[in-house]
Amino acid sequence: MLSEATVLSSSYGHYEGSGRSITASTWQRPKSHGDFLLLAGTIGLLVIGWIMVYSSSAIIAWDNYHNPYLFLKRHSFHLIIALMAMALAIKFDYLSIRRLTYPLLALSLLLLLAVLVSPWGKEAGGARRWLALGTLSFQPSELSKLTLIIYLAHSLTKKMGRLKEFTYGYLPNFIIIGLFCALILLQPDLGTALFLLMIGCLLCFIAGTPLSYLFYAALFCLPFIILALFKAEFRRQRLSVFLNPWNDPLNNGYQITQSFLALGSGGLWGMGLGQGRQKLFYLPDPHTDFVFSIIGEELGFIGVLGIIFLLGLLVWRGFRTAFRLPDIYGQLLATGIILSIAIQSSINLGVVVGLLPIKGLPFPFISLGGTSLLVNMVGIGILWNMSKQI
Amino acid sequence: MNTDYQDIKYSCQGSGIRGQPTPDPRRSLNKRGKIILICFFLWMGVVVGRFYHLQIIKHEELFQKANKQYERTxxxxxxxxxxxxxxxxxxxxxxxxxxxxxxxxxxxxxxxxxxxxxxxxxxxxxxxxxxxxxxxxxxxxxxxxxxxxxxxxxxxxxxxxxxxxxxxxxxxxxxxxxxxxxxxxxxxxxxxxxxxxxxxxxxxxxxxxxxxxxxxxxxxxxxxxxxxxxxxxxxxxxSLDRTIQHIVEKELALQVNRLKAKAGVAIIMDPFTGEILALAVQPAFDPSYYPHYPPEKWRNRAVSDIYEPGSTFKLIPLSAALEESLVSPQDRFYCGNGIANFGSIVIHDIHPYDWLSLADVISHSSNIGTIQVSQRLGSNQLYHYIKKFGFGAKTGIELPGESPGIFRPLRNWSKTSLPAITIGQEIGVTPIQLLRAYAVIANGGYVVPPKVVRAIIEPGQAKNTLSSSKPHKILSPATCEKVTSILIQAVEEGTGKEASLPNYTVAGKTGTAQKFDPATKSYSNTQSIASFVGFVPARQASMVILVMLDEPQEKSLGGIAAAPVFRKIARQVLRYLRVPPDKGAITNVISHWSLTNAGYKALN
Missing domain, CATH: 3.90.1310.10 (Penicillin-binding protein 2a (Domain 2))
Known part of the structure; x- marks a missing residue:
């Protein structure tokens, strides 16, 4: 069996292309069923998320809709769809994704345009971020996170070695990144735009783009960011509040100080599951962007450490998969996917503890939000498929 | 698929960053990837540190702050x-x-x-x-x-x-x-x-x-x-019974209106327990709208108003003299044909009598005869028996504004005090005091504390029945029996005929007290207090009833004004409590024991 597996693995065409002599120990390992620790981290976060979405949303759901299970039901429905999508992605050889790069790019840009101009674009809370079809709604900016990663993985692989050529290896990629960012900024959604810029730059950096180019890009973007920051009054306030939230705990510092109160109330062991008080309308968005505050309040520092451990496990296994993949495209794609999860959670955690200015980014796998969950789960599915092919 | 491998091949053959030949792009990729992974874990370290700061170090401060917005007094x-x-x-x-x-x-x-x-x-x-x-x-x-x-x-x-x-x-x-x-x-x-x-x-x-x-x-x-x-x-x-209360209030109000009396009081008490079953006061008011009524209507005259009891008070010298064996029911007294001198005062009887037995003295309510009974007792003994019956002191009923009455100490008595007090003058009593005095005879010699509260119920706890002071004995059962017989005679043959019932033996005494007129400084001939106090069934009393009418304008005698109210109340309440009759054929069939039981069952 062992030798047969070895034979089978060596028969995979694309490994030969790497042109490297690969040590026997790597190659003789039978094709695994996938990285179970990667899956364990994901499932752990999903389970905690499922419980915490209910704990944090029941009161709001009851107050607004007289149905405490409303958000739990919605989350469960999203979860089922996302799990099915993940199962599909697991079966789908990651190398075939590359062929979908341009159709996906076109679709994502089209959907982002549709949000802004089509009648299906839905406005909520002063921003047009959703496409609504009947009762279903979809957030194209979430999809564009994955699309950009797939595109950059393809493009950077193709241009590998010529990345220092400004017009060939650098400019086209940044035009695409800029296009995505611009469309999302128009919604407006500064957080997601910055997130896309960040992941784009990091992928370019990993692929080998000279740091000076990235510095130029940052320099180029700076006026736009400053303009975006100071054009909208609320963003400027957010920034000043970030510097000292307790100066204005009733208006602009409200959400972050309430998050502090939630976390501080939790202490070491927490107030107990379901016993949190900040979700009684004190803390805005307790089931979406600030679900982690409620976790800190109800499950305490211990619970927080547990979740950060799961997240660390997931990120570590993701990167490990990326490092071990034999092809550059796979490596870039895997790195992009796991980076997306790592960055989103880093920003979310940074915001919750007041280390970053308030920006609405959900915590992957835990916060309520269908599109985000779907996209992240598809990403995990792709990683899982990759981990099977190491 | 082919292009994929081409790219990788190309990248492997090509030059690396800044024109330096790089032997393996994957190594460079992994190196930069590791930098980012390390950055991520460093950031997580910072985040965990921040969580530690907020959740552990600042826990108490933030918890108190959160409490402040969560709690409100x-x-x-x-x-x-x-x-x-x-x-x-x-x-x-x-x-x-x-x-x-x-x-x-x-x-x-x-x-x-x-x-x-x-x-x-x-x-x-x-x-x-x-x-x-x-x-x-x-x-x-x-x-x-x-x-x-x-x-x-x-x-x-x-x-x-x-x-x-x-x-x-x-x-x-x-x-x-x-x-x-x-x-x-x-x-x-x-x-x-x-x-x-x-x-x-x-x-x-x-x-x-x-x-x-x-x-x-x-x-x-x-x-x-x-x-x-x-x-x-x-x-x-x-301890009040709503139905009995209603009966008593209805009958009292009828009589007060009919006789145009100034006020009226009617009380029913269980002679054994002292529980008040009904306490009615006229004029009445509605407590929900008390400000619409003059304050004098709010007063509970049964406990706060003092009056001179008149003939109903003769019970005390009678009981005392019998208890001390100074008289016997057969003793005869000369009643002076309606007029007699006692010291400096002249006493009149309404009807003139010459010789009357002790029973007749009471049943015809002869003042002259009763005073002679008192004289055998003497001031000292009379004083002490009045005290023993509880006059001159509050009964301790759980109602505010109770008056102790007016009862002068012995050293302040004048020569005329003994005759005056004997016939219920020179002494102020409250209706509740007088009622209790009759209960002593009805229950065989015990002074019971009157009660209006049966129990206080605390939320979530069993019934808490109040403890009350123990009744104390002041008369022997034999004396009570003798007094009861005389009181039965007073109802059946004497002044209290209007109080008698066909199927029950009633024991009781009428009283007509002239009111002292402050203007003329003498007893008025027109203003009086008519009263009747009695118990029924006489020898197994289930209730003592007092009816008092203040200044009835039409008929002023206790036997005519108050006794009928007693009868009407007693008849209805006896039926309501299903007290078996003690007079007539069925009396012989049912033992006294079961009578009492039936009466109590109905009460409780």
Whole structure:
């Protein structure tokens, strides 16, 4: 069996292309069923998320809709769809994704345009971020996170070695990144735009783009960011509040100080599951962007450490998969996917503890939000498929 | 697929960053990837440190801060306890009504506001505007408004107008037993009757309570264990029986109106336990609307009013002389044909008699004969027996404003005191004192403490029956038997004929006391107090009844004015309590033991 597996693995065409002599120990390992620790981290976060979405949303759901299970039901429905999508992605050889790069790019840009101009674009809370079809709604900016990663993985692989050529290896990629960012900024959604810029730059950096180019890009973007920051009054306030939230705990510092109160109330062991008080309308968005505050309040520092451990496990296994993949495209794609999860959670955690200015980014796998969950789960599915092919 | 490998091949052959040949792009990729992974874990370290700072180091400070917004103190008003009759039928309870107040700081348009409020609540527009301008922040507009008014206020949606719930005492039986129940003021404070006497039991003090609220200031449910330990007003079960009370009030009111009496009192007491079954006072009032009645109507005349008892008081010298064996029922007394001198005063009988037996002296209510009985006792013994019967001291009934009566100490007695007191003058008694004196005969010699409260029920606890002082014995059963026989004769042959019942033996005594007129400084011939006190069935008494009418205008004699009321009340109450008759054929069939039992069962 062992030798047969070895034979089978060596028969995979694309490994030969790497042109490297690969040590026997790597190659003789039978094709695994996938990285179970990667899956364990994901499932752990999903389970905690499922419980915490209910704990944090029941009161709001009851107050607004007289149905405490409303958000739990919605989350469960999203979860089922996302799990099915993940199962599909697991079966789908990651190398075939590359062929979908341009159709996906076109679709994502089209959907982002549709949000802004089509009648299906839905406005909520002063921003047009959703496409609504009947009762279903979809957030194209979430999809564009994955699309950009797939595109950059393809493009950077193709241009590998010529990345220092400004017009060939650098400019086209940044035009695409800029296009995505611009469309999302128009919604407006500064957080997601910055997130896309960040992941784009990091992928370019990993692929080998000279740091000076990235510095130029940052320099180029700076006026736009400053303009975006100071054009909208609320963003400027957010920034000043970030510097000292307790100066204005009733208006602009409200959400972050309430998050502090939630976390501080939790202490070491927490107030107990379901016993949190900040979700009684004190803390805005307790089931979406600030679900982690409620976790800190109800499950305490211990619970927080547990979740950060799961997240660390997931990120570590993701990167490990990326490092071990034999092809550059796979490596870039895997790195992009796991980076997306790592960055989103880093920003979310940074915001919750007041280390970053308030920006609405959900915590992957835990916060309520269908599109985000779907996209992240598809990403995990792709990683899982990759981990099977190491 | 082919292009993929081409790319990789190309990248492998090509040059690396800054033209330096790089042997393996994967190594460079991994190196940069690791930098980012390390950055991620460093950031996580910073985040965990921040969590530690917020959750562990600043835990106490932030927890207290969170408590501050979560908790709010408010004035908790425990609900006032209910009052029930002995069969747990509701006599007094509390409902919640809205009261309207203004928060002056929130008012924007005073004239519009006061006009609207005046229209809904029928308050004076000008007065309200003036009070708003007065500078106070909290202004009552109208307290305890109707639900319709409350709805109109809510619908109007006026800024600065608030509603709070306040308790409103309700007496579902209206004026029934009003003088016993009493009433409460605007702030639920007991002002009269049981409401006043047991105010601290019925109503708990308001206190500040910590309440939990959500971000919109909405009250959250209190934890169950806290709710259970909250003090609440205790319920009180009276010894009164609603039905008997109704019978007594109805009959008393009829007679008071018919005879145009100034006032009237009727009381029924269980002679063995001292429990008051009914206590009626005329004129009556409705405690729900007590301010509409003059304060003299609020008074419980049965315990607070003193009167000279007249002939009904002859019971005391009679019992004392028999107990001391100074007289026997067969002894005969010369009654001077209706007029006799005792020291410096001249005593008259209404009807002149010459020789009367002791029984006849009492049943015909001869003053002259009774005084002779008292003379055998002497002042000292008479004084002490009156004391033993409990006159001159409060009975201790659980009602406010009880009077001890007026009973002068022996050293202040004049030569005329003995004859005067014997016939119920020179002494002031309360109806409840006199009633208890007759209960002594009815129960075989015991002075019982009269009670109107049977039990106090604490929330969540079993019935707590009150302990009362032990009855003490002052007469022998033999004396009581002799006195009872004389009192039966007084009803059947003497002045109390109007009180007799066909199927029950009634023992009792009439009294007609002339009122002392302060203007003429002598006893009036026109103003009197007519009374009848008795018990039935005479030898197994289930009740002692006192009927007293103050200044009846039509018929002034106790035997004519008060005795019929006794009869009417006794007949109905005996039937209601299913007390078996003790006179006639069936008496022989049923033993006395079962009679008593039946009577008690009906009572309890």
């Amino acid at each position: 408010y004035l908790y008003r425990p609900e006032r306890g209910n009052i029930y009759d002995r069969n747990h039928r509701l006599l007094a309870c509390t409902i919640e009504l809205d009261s309207v107040f203004l928060d002056a700081a929130m008012i924007t348009n005073t004239s519009h506001l006061s006009k609207t409020l005046a229209g809904i609540l029928e308050v004076d527009n000008q007065d309200l505007s003036k009070r708003i301008a007065g500078g106070k922040n909290f202004i009552w507009v109208k307290r305890k408004i109707s639900t319709d008014e409350a709805k109109s206020i809510k619908d109007a949606g006026l800024g600065g107008v608030g509603l709070i719930k306040e308790g409103q005492r309700l007496y579902p039986e209206r004026g029934l037993a009003a003088q016993v129940l009493g009433f409460v003021g605007m702030d639920q404070q007991g002002l009269a009757g049981i409401e006043y006497f047991y105010d601290d039991l019925l109503g708990e003090e308001s206190f500040w309570l910590k309440e939990h609220q959500d971000a919109f200031g909405r009250k959250l449910y209190l934890p169950d264990d806290l709710l259970q330990t909250l003090p609440a007003g205790k319920d009180i079960v009276l």
